[in-house]
Amino acid sequence: MPSHLLPVKPPHVPAQTDPRHEQDTDDTDTRLRFAGLTLMHAALRRDLRRLPDALRLLQPGDETQGQALQRHWDFLTAMLTCHHEQQDTRLWPLLRRFAPELRLLLNWLEDDHHNLDHSFTRVTTLVRIATRDAGSTWPVAYAIEDLAARLETHLRIEERQLLPRMAKVFAETSRVGTLPELLDLLRAANGPGTADAMTWLLDGVDEWTVQRLLADCDDTTARHWPHWRATYERCTNPLWGPAAD
Numbered sequence: 001m002p003s004h005l006l007p008v009k010p011p012h013v014p015a016q017t018d019p020r021h022e023q024d025t026d027d028t029d030t031r032l033r034f035a036g037l038t039l040m041h042a043a044l045r046r047d048l049r050r051l052p053d054a055l056r057l058l059q060p061g062d063e064t065q066g067q068a069l070q071r072h073w074d075f076l077t078a079m080l081t082c083h084h085e086q087q088d089t090r091l092w093p094l095l096r097r098f099a100p101e102l103r104l105l106l107n108w109l110e111d112d113h114h115n116l117d118h119s120f121t122r123v124t125t126l127v128r129i130a131t132r133d134a135g136s137t138w139p140v141a142y143a144i145e146d147l148a149a150r151l152e153t154h155l156r157i158e159e160r161q162l163l164p165r166m167a168k169v170f171a172e173t174s175r176v177g178t179l180p181e182l183l184d185l186l187r188a189a190n191g192p193g194t195a196d197a198m199t200w201l202l203d204g205v206d207e208w209t210v211q212r213l214l215a216d217c218d219d220t221t222a223r224h225w226p227h228w229r230a231t232y233e234r235c236t237n238p239l240w241g242p243a244a245d
Helices: 025-033 035-056 063-098 100-130 134-169 179-188 194-201 207-214 219-234
Strands: none
Touching: 025 035, 025 134, 025 207, 035 063, 035 134, 035 179, 035 194, 063 100, 063 134, 063 179, 063 194, 100 134, 179 194, 194 219, 207 219
16 A cells, blocks of 8 residues: 555544434435535545644654654545545536536636645645644644635535535436546546555544445445555554554
């Protein structure tokens, strides 16, 4: 399994509720149907909550932990970049065509992608400094928290204003916004590998949902998933470092 992804597990990750027992079945079905988007949003939120605390725990001279945090930040930003490119070049054009009433909103979201990308680039520079100098970790942690708050506004708009409309625009058999489509786009863009992407996206997701999502994936992905997950879990400790020998 590629080494650039640092598995991330806090001391406790609450399991998601089994969707079969939720009242809002339509919302659950929509989120599963467009899992390529909703899993990405959940993973970004999760890591942007964890990263500030991980930076604050970084000890002076701990180069191994610093390098691991840097690799994970680079992975997160690579996934975010692929996500934005997918939306700007594939999803937004489709929605502009089939839901023209959303054009102004889509234009705003695309512009905000560029603004967010610039902000992530700036914070990437700060993270490089902090992972080499533990004395600067606290202000960088605050910068990540500010960035997370900005991103949260963007994600909520997509989820509340676009997802319900997408459910009406695209047929249930469409691959648009699905997890298999996301994995295909990552391969085409030479982005993070399928093993890393899957273990990152599904970290903390309940087993019922995982199995339902795997049923939509290709046979190779479904067959290798148990190995990928086992490898991910063996390499993890609560402080984000590599597993002890």
